[in-house]
Amino acid sequence: MTTPVHSHSPAPVLKVGVKPPYELVCSTAFLLKRLGMQVKERTMEAYEAIGASPYHYSVLAVLEEGARDTQAKIADALGYDRSWLVGLLDELEEAGLIDRRRDPEDRRRHLVSLTPPGKKKLAELRKISKSIENEFLASLDTAQREQLHELLLKVASDHDPRLASGSGENAPA
């Protein structure tokens, strides 16, 4: 065999001249699915390139806002499975980015906090996140990006009231 000619990854093969059905392109839901998957893929790749993952970024971001420093709260805030969070925290702890110690008041619990290197890392990951988003939305100008974000947030808040701006502690600052 010469080389695996068939590189049919389900995502973007982009055979010119063969386009998806007009009917699907007209569907906002279809576009949402497609774009969601694409941006997820790109994000993954970008983070993996530096030995991290988008999940690391999310966890660190949660920790910086504090007030959700037990593992259960972190998991709930991000909608992660608690058992899955464990592995993430292991990695972050091993890298010295977080601190995990028992809660003296309830020795079942772990109090998780950001270390100074963790804060630095967060800043780094944040930068990557911004640049990915910037690149992904390159075809939109500033006003359009704001418009898009507003519309998406409206829909998302409708399905998950927790996202609604204003309500809650961890607001803009």
Place this chain on the structure above:
Amino acid sequence: MTTPVHSHSPAPVLKVGVKPPYELVCSTAFLLKRLGMQVKERTMEAYEAIGASPYHYSVLAVLEEGARDTQAKIADALGYDRSWLVGLLDELEEAGLIDRRRDPEDRRRHLVSLTPPGKKKLAELRKISKSIENEFLASLDTAQREQLHELLLKVASDHDPRLASGSGENAPA
């Protein structure tokens, strides 16, 4: 054990009072990922409830537009893996929704076409698709939906030129 109290599906657990980090909610990419996954889940459920799948709908929609009647073309149009498409077509054929026969001009190929029941099914699935989208975007009025679609299409076309409107055969009609 009483009942599996832990229902931590990674998606929407919605513990009140515990919200995702403000930083993430501000990210358009984050919202895209979230909404893309949510709408995908809901679509799956809705189709499965009637013993179908969104993939069936996509394939039938491609076939109705014709001009992509070999399996390779269908797969490319949808960005599916060719080997995975086989199973889908098996299901559709068994249900009598499509017709699969050898191409006399190149006996390696299969010519795939919609049957009359297939056309009926397509209409049915189309209706479901529309109602899901309608429900999912319930918080937006008509103008906002158009706006959202336009913005998403712009971004999507930027990443996949095949989506650009106008160019190609299978346009509006």
Place this chain on the structure above:
DNA sequence: TATTGTTATACTCTATAACTATA
């Protein structure tokens, strides 16, 4: 030798359950 459709395999994710230590 290359290509179409197909089948088989391997691998990654992730959902669930099971376990411990505390309460």
Place this chain on the structure above:
DNA sequence: TATAGTTATAGAGTATAACAATA
């Protein structure tokens, strides 16, 4: 008995490779 965190297991989904038929 219930809960926080952890570990282990199983199942779905998917990417890859191998294959038979035809060109």
